[in-house]
Amino acid sequence: xxxxxxxxxxxxxxxxxxxxxxxxxxxxxxxxxxxxxxxxxxxxxxxxxxxxxxxxxxxxxxxxxxxxxxxxxxxxxxxxxxxxxxxxxxxxxxxxxxxxxxxxxxxxxxxxxxxxxxxxxxxxxxxxxxxxxxxxxxxxxxxxxxxxxxxxxxxxxxxxxxxxxxxxxxxxxxxxxxxxxxxxxxxxxxxxxxxxxxxxxxxxxxxxxxxxxxxxxxxxxxxxxxxxxxxxxxxxxxxxxxxxxxxxxxxxxxxxxxxxxxxxxxxxxxxxxxxxxxxxxxxxxxxxxxxxxxxxxxxxxxxxxxxxxxxxxxxxxxxxxxxxxxxxxxxxxxxxxxxxxxxxxxxxxxxxxxxxxxxxxxxxxxxxxxxxxxxxxxxxxxxxxxxxxxxxxxxxxxxxxxxxxxxxxxxxxxxxxxxxxxxxxxxxxxxxxxxxxxxxxxxxxxxxxxxxxxxxxxxxxxxxxxxxxxxxxxxxxxxxxxxxxxxxxxxxxxxxxxxxxxxxxxxxxxxxxxxxxxxxxxxxxxxxxxxxxxxxxxxxxxxxxxxxxxxxxxxxxxxxxxxxxxxxxxxxxxxxxxxxxxxxxxxxxxxxxxxxxxxxxxxxxxxxxxxxxxxx
Amino acid sequence: xxxxxxxxxxxxxxxxxxxxxxxxxxxxxxxxxxxxxxxxxxxxxxxxxxxxxxxxxxxxxxxxxxxxxxxxxxxxxxxxxxxxxxxxxxxxxxxxxxxxxx
Amino acid sequence: xxxxxxxxxxxxxxxxxxxxxxxxxxxxxxxxxxxxxxxxxxxxxxxxxxxxxxxxxxxxxxxxxxxxxxxxxxxxxxxxxxxxxxxxxxxxxxxxxxxxxxxxxxxxxxxxxxxxxxxxxxxxxxxxxxxxxxxxxxxxxxxxxxxxxxxxxxxxxxxxx
Numbered sequence: 016x017x018x019x020x021x022x023x024x025x026x027x028x029x030x031x032x033x034x035x036x037x038x039x040x041x042x043x044x045x046x047x048x049x050x051x052x053x054x055x056x057x058x059x060x061x062x063x064x065x066x067x068x069x070x071x072x073x074x075x076x077x078x079x080x081x082x083x084x085x086x087x088x089x090x091x092x093x094x095x096x097x098x099x100x101x102x103x104x105x106x107x108x109x110x111x112x113x114x115x116x117x118x119x120x121x122x123x124x125x126x127x128x129x130x131x132x133x134x135x136x137x138x139x140x141x142x143x144x145x146x147x148x149x150x151x152x153x154x155x156x157x158x159x160x161x162x163x164x165x166x167x168x169x170x171x172x173x174x175x176x177x178x179x180x181x182x183x184x185x186x187x188x189x190x191x192x193x194x195x196x197x198x199x200x201x202x203x204x205x206x207x208x209x210x211x212x213x214x215x216x217x218x219x220x221x222x223x224x225x226x227x228x229x230x231x232x233x234x235x236x237x238x239x240x241x242x243x244x245x246x247x248x249x250x251x252x253x254x255x256x257x258x259x260x261x262x263x264x265x266x267x268x269x270x271x272x273x274x275x276x277x278x279x280x281x282x283x284x285x286x287x288x289x290x291x292x293x294x295x296x297x298x299x300x301x302x303x304x305x306x307x308x309x310x311x312x313x314x315x316x317x318x319x320x321x322x323x324x325x326x327x328x329x330x331x332x333x334x335x336x337x338x339x340x341x342x343x344x345x346x347x348x349x350x351x352x353x354x355x356x357x358x359x360x361x362x363x364x365x366x367x368x369x370x371x372x373x374x375x376x377x378x379x380x381x382x383x384x385x386x387x388x389x390x391x392x393x394x395x396x397x398x399x400x401x402x403x404x405x406x407x408x409x410x411x412x413x414x415x416x417x418x419x420x421x422x423x424x425x426x427x428x429x430x431x432x433x434x435x436x437x438x439x440x441x442x443x444x445x446x447x448x449x450x451x452x453x454x455x456x457x458x459x460x461x462x463x464x465x466x467x468x469x470x471x472x473x474x475x476x477x478x479x480x481x482x483x484x485x486x487x488x489x490x491x492x493x494x495x496x497x498x499x500x501x502x503x504x505x506x507x508x509x510x511x512x513x514x515x516x517x518x519x520x521x522x523x524x525x526x527x528x529x530x531x532x533x534x535x536x537x538x539x540x541x542x543x544x545x546x547x548x549x550x551x552x553x554x555x556x557x558x559x560x561x562x563x564x565x566x567x568x569x570x571x572x573x574x575x576x577x578x579x580x581x582x583x584x585x586x587x588x589x590x591x592x593x594x595x596x597x598x599x600x601x602x603x604x605x606x607x608x609x610x611x612x613x614x615x616x617x618x619x620x621x622x623x624x625x626x627x628x629x630x631x
Numbered sequence: 632x633x634x635x636x637x638x639x640x641x642x643x644x645x646x647x648x649x650x651x652x653x654x655x656x657x658x659x660x661x662x663x664x665x666x667x668x669x670x671x672x673x674x675x676x677x678x679x680x681x682x683x684x685x686x687x688x689x690x691x692x693x694x695x696x697x698x699x700x701x702x703x704x705x706x707x708x709x710x711x712x713x714x715x716x717x718x719x720x721x722x723x724x725x726x727x728x729x730x731x732x733x
Numbered sequence: 734x735x736x737x738x739x740x741x742x743x744x745x746x747x748x749x750x751x752x753x754x755x756x757x758x759x760x761x762x763x764x765x766x767x768x769x770x771x772x773x774x775x776x777x778x779x780x781x782x783x784x785x786x787x788x789x790x791x792x793x794x795x796x797x798x799x800x801x802x803x804x805x806x807x808x809x810x811x812x813x814x815x816x817x818x819x820x821x822x823x824x825x826x827x828x829x830x831x832x833x834x835x836x837x838x839x840x841x842x843x844x845x846x847x848x849x850x851x852x853x854x855x856x857x858x859x860x861x862x863x864x865x866x867x868x869x870x871x872x873x874x875x876x877x878x879x880x881x882x883x884x885x886x887x888x889x890x891x892x893x894x
Binding site for chain 1: 726
């Protein structure tokens with residue numbers, strides 16, 4: 016049965032082909048069955064494979080399907096590698112993916128491009144499974160680029176609005192920077208180690224490179240570049256908020272639950288490489304922490320429901336990076352999984368809210384929706400509690416592990432811990448700010464008639480609610496993957512510190528309550544201070560990062576392209592064209608149309624030929 | 632019987648060929664052009680006959696027969712074209728038919 | 734016999750020059766027939782009676798009659814003479830004549846190297862036909878197909894609409 020692992024990406028790929036080849040001629044019902052059903056089949060297969068794998072007790076399982084290409088010693092195959100890590104990833108992708116597909120059959124029901132939507136979604140799932148199951152870095156890169164392509168296609172799904180196309184291009188180009196870095200990293204690894212099979216690379220790197228050697232640092236840095244681009248971490252984070260232009264199920268699936276966590280997966284997968292480059296590993300932690308805090312502050316000021324969630328995604332992935340940086344590999348993967356549950360829940364619930372209030376996304380035009388939208392209210396409540404790490408929800412366990420691991424780290428561990436706790440505090444404030452503004456208080460604009468949704472929209476929400484609540488009790492089988500160099504699981508911290516960690520997000524929630532529900536503190540009064548206005552503007556624009564990149568990269572590039580408008584290199588090719596044109600103009604004169612002239616040419620040719628014959 | 636230098640026969644063929652060429656290049660009346668072409672074909676046939684009689688073979692005559700066939704077919708098609716041209720352009724001036732130019 | 738060869742050659746050259754210079758198309762055609770008949774005489778002198786007969790019958794006979802028919806159909810007669818005169822300007826002769834002279838010079842140069850006296854021997858119909866329907870039968874078939882193609886093409890081209 017384990018041999019059938021190749022079926023996992025095959026089902027969605029077949030679904031994609033079926034939908035693409037019929038190009039929207041199928042009725043929506045059948046499209047929905049193909050689109051969601053193929054991912055459902057994948058999930059069933061994944062579940063069966065997972066039980067068998069865990070029952071078998073093997074550390075890993077490799078299935079080579081066929082050799083992809085063979086160029087000298089470079090022979091990457093279509094081979095699938097299953098261990099605890101890819102097992103968790105494949106279950107999250109197919110499981111959460113299936114729920115989101117199911118939800119999307121309801122959410123997208125009125126869209127004329129229903130079939131196109133599901134074909135992209137299926138292609139995405141196929142590529143994502145390829146990414147996590149590939150046993151070599153080439154196959155991983157195939158999936159990596161595949162999900163990037165699908166992300167681009169789906170952000171720009173409603174392409175008639177130029178702003179969406181702009182967002183799609185921005186996402187594509189910014190992630191491309193990271194992907195290029197990653198490709199160079201792959202070249203470096205192959206040139207130095209002679210293989211791209213992940214396990215061989217890791218073993219060879221461990222054997223050949225000393226800890227902290229230049230090559231190890233370079234390789235780890237280049238891979239980190241790819242991870243940072245895909246996971247929207249500093250400094251390549253600017254694309255994620257704009258990516259919210261896509262349909263909401265896309266934001267849930269691609270830009271929250273699965274694709275953006277690919278960077279976390281990549282680092283976890285190649286963790287040995289990062290262990291022999293400790294400085295880069297520490298850099299990962301710092302990137303994670305700074306992203307957590309930056310995104311947290313930005314989320315405090317946003318007004319678009321999906322953008323708030325996008326910044327919170329950035330911040331949560333920052334936690335995963337923090338965990339990776341302090342060597343808490345399994346904590347990072349654990350948080351990845353729980354985050355997939357509660358963030359998918361939050362996004363899908365926000366989708367229901369947005370549909371119910373007729374595509375309004377500004378939270379200040381909602382308000383008081385608690386009674387009208389009970390399912391969304393419950394979803395948001397549970398999702399927000401999990402997100403803020405309320406005790407015994409799923410987010411609590413995973414975030415707790417990350418922060419404790421940071422605290423136990425030598426050196427900068429304490430600073431990282433303080434930063435992480437501050438991030439948790441911000442999470443509490445911005446999450447419940449959203450929650451209180453949307454569901455309590457006065458309605459300021461859109462009063463929904465009734466809540467959108469049927470069984471196929473609410474069913475996934477209920478399942479995700481349960482997963483968000485109890486997901487923290489799932490034990491992920493990754494010990495064997497990270498057996499080596501893992502920060503020990505048993506934490507020895509005083510009850511005081513632990514209590515503090517639990518209390519901080521709750522304090523955040525209380526502050527949010529005082530500001531936005533009880534109105535004991537007035538937000539208007541706070542905003543009347545000049546410094547807070549400046550900060551608001553600064554944070555609202557995402558710390559001015561877009562502005563900075565415009566000045567640093569976009570404008571100089573535009574300026575360069577402007578002064579080189581009459582392309583220097585083009586002029587050479589233009590010369591070839593001109594030469595051909597001139598020759599043509601010359602020779603065309605011989606075509607007079609007079610038969611006698613042609614006869615004369617023939618005679619002249621004869622004369623020349625005879626001359627040559629005589630002379631030779 | 633006296634002998635004839637082979638040179639003389641070939642020179643005659645060359646002269647006839649050149650005159651035919653002048654006719655093709657000079658005349659504007661397409662019927663004259665076609666006639667000049669016949670002269671050139673006939674000249675080459677003559678060269679074959681001269682060469683055949685130098686060896687005393689029959690093969691040269693067979694080549695002449697082929698040229699004759701070619702000339703007959705060419706004249707038939709050429710005259711058909713002249714008739715068609717005259718119908719459309721009401722002229723036999725080949726300079727009129729110079730629309731196909733670059 | 735040798736006198737006959739040079740006489741016929743002279744007639745052929747003069748008649749051919751007359752064809753090229755002629756402005757009256759019917760006269761030109763008559764000169765052409767004369768030239769072809771002179772060549773037929775040369776064929777006979779060179780010992781190719783079959784070719785001579787074919788030259789007279791097919792060339793000077795059939796093909797020229799075809800020309801005559803066309804000239805009659807196009808109604809090109811006396812009245813086109815003036816037009817021919819205006820077309821034949823002295824300047825128009827210069828280029829083609831130089832070209833033809835160069836070609837002739839080259840041909841003469843090539844021919845002058847050959848030094849052989851022909852003693853004409855009769856190669857009659859029998860020898861020719863034995864070859865034609867022996868080793869060259871395929872060429873005969875090809876010639877027949879060519880003629881058929883010419884027939885079809887001529888019929889199609891000359892058709893009125």
